[in-house]
Amino acid sequence: MNPTGTPPDRAAWLLELRRENAEQEATLAGTFDEHWGEIGETHRAFVERFCSMLPAGGRVLDAACGTGKYFGMVLERGLQPLGVDHTGAYLDAARERLPQVPTEVHDLQDLRYEDSFDGVMCVDAMEFVPPEEWPIVLERFHRALRPLGHLYLTVELVPPEEVRAANEDARTAGLPVVEGEVIWRDPDPYYHHYPPIAQVRMWLSGAGFEVVDELEGPWGEGYAYHHVLARATAGTPPGA
Template identity: 30%
Template sequence: MSTRWFLERSEAERAAYATYFARLAAAGQDIDGEARFVDAMAERGSRILDGGCGTGRVAAALAVRGHDVLGADADGTLIDAGREQYPGLPLVHRDLLDLRAEDGPFDLAVLAGNVMVFLEAGTEAGVLRALDGVVVPGGRVVLGFATDRDYTVAALDRDASALGWLPEHRFATWQMAPWGDDADWAVTVFRRPG
C-alpha cells in the first residue's frame, strides 16, 4: 500500500502504535474524547462507522455507549490487535475507498485520528465519496486531523462542498475549543443533504 500511514510508519512502529492507547488508558489517561464528542450528537443506538479505526478504540467506546458500530482500517496489524483488545467488536480490514453498501447504512461516520492526512495522496476526495455512499441522507460525517499536513482544511472544505455536504461545525479540539485559522487541529462536522 502507498498510503502515507504505511509510507511513514515502519512495521515495528505500527506494532507499537497498536498498544499505544491501551498504555495510555492503563496510565489513567483519557482516551475517549472523540467518542464522547460523537456520542453527544448521535441518537442512542445509532449505526456509526469508525473509519480508519486503528485498533477500534473509538468504536469500542461508542459501542459501550449503546451504538451499533463498525470499525474499518487498511492496516491489518491494527485490526488484529483490536480484535484482541476488544473481543467481539466488529472490525474489518478494509481500505476506506473500498467501503461497500452492505457495510452501512450509517447514521454517522467518524474519521478521528489523522485519518484524512494518512490516506494515499490524491485519494482524499475518493474516500469522502465512499463515505457519501454509506452515510444516510441527513447523516453526519465527523473528521479530525492536524492542520500542518499536505491535506488541508481548505482542501477538505472543497472536497466536501463538491459532494454537497453542509458544514455544521468546526472546532480546534475534540473538547470543542473555538476554531481559528492558527489552530493546529481541526474537528469538522458535515451533514449530508437529505
C-alpha cells in the same frame, strides 16, 4: 493518466506509499496504545457530541479505527460500531480490547458500504490521504451514510513553515510531491498530507456534506487537530 488525473509515476508512488505505510503501522500495533492510546479532551468532547447526534441504537463506521480506542465511547452511547482499518495487526488489538465489536480490513479509498450507517468517524487518519484521493474517500463516507447521517473527522495541523520546508526537501530529493505533502522521518520515512482547511471545506461540500461545527484543537508537541462535524445532505454527491 488514471481516473483521478494523477500522472502514472505519481500514482505508482502513492500506491507504494500506501503499501509501506501498512507495513510500518503493523510494526506499531503492539505499542500503539502506549504512545497514542490516551483520548484528548477535545477529541473526547467531539466524539461525545457526534454520538449524541445519532439515533439510539444507530450504526457507526469507525474508519481507520486503529486499535479501537473509541469503541468503548461509542458503545457507552448505545450505538453499534464497526471498525475498519487497513492494518490487520491493529484490528487484532481492537478485537482484544472489545471482541464484541466487528472489524473488517479496508483502505479508506476502497470502502464499498452503501446506506448502512447513521454516523461515520475518521479520527487522526486523513493526514495519510493524498489530495487527489480526499474527494474519493469523502464520497465513500457519504455513500456509506444513511440520509442526513453525520460525519466526524479530524485534520492534522503542523506549522506551515515546517510543511513548506519538508515539502521542498522532498522535491529536492526528486519525489513527485505536490503542495502540502511531506515525508517525515521518525526514524523511518512516512507520508503526511496537510491540506488547507478551506480546501477541506470545499471537498466536504463537493462530496455532499455541510459543516455543522468545527474547532481547532489545542497545540502540543508541534501539531494540532482541526475537528469537523458535518451532515450528509440529501441526494448523491457528484462522482459517487
